[in-house]
Amino acid sequence: MNQITFEIDGDVQAQQRPKFSRFGKGVSVRDPKESKDYKSFVRLVASEYALDELITDPIVLHIDVYRKMPKAILNSKKKYQQVLDGVLRPTTKPDIDNLVKGIKDGLSKVIWHDDSQVIELVARKFYSDKPKAVVTIEWE
DSSP, X not given: OEEEEEEEESOOOOOOOOEEEEXXXXXXXXXXXXXXXXXXXXXXXXHTTOOSSOBOSOEEEEEEEEEEOOHHHHTOHHHHHHHHTTOSOOOSSSOHHHHHHHHHHXXXXXXXXXXXXXXXXXXXXXXXXXXXXEEEEEEO
């Protein structure tokens, strides 16, 4: 089994809803600026770990998202210890699937050919002093 693991530093940008606009008879769909910028950042980071050729095999993708701790946790020794113990985890928005979408889109055409190659996805949210995403890609 082959594997690549890397970190994407900073707050993970949740995929936002696309913007729609009408020009004549057509409809234009585009990413909001924040989502587009985050995908570009993911592509930049991933390019440092890219292989000579895109992966074309089935992929198992693990993404751990580390969210910034709210003040309520930082001001409570008990809650802070629960975070360190892995007991207290984020249950607030954004949803995990929206956090993962931007990362997956950013990795497509840089690490692998198409998102459809992802046959298994494990995504988790944690709190951390250092917001980031840790991405692990496995394939045969």
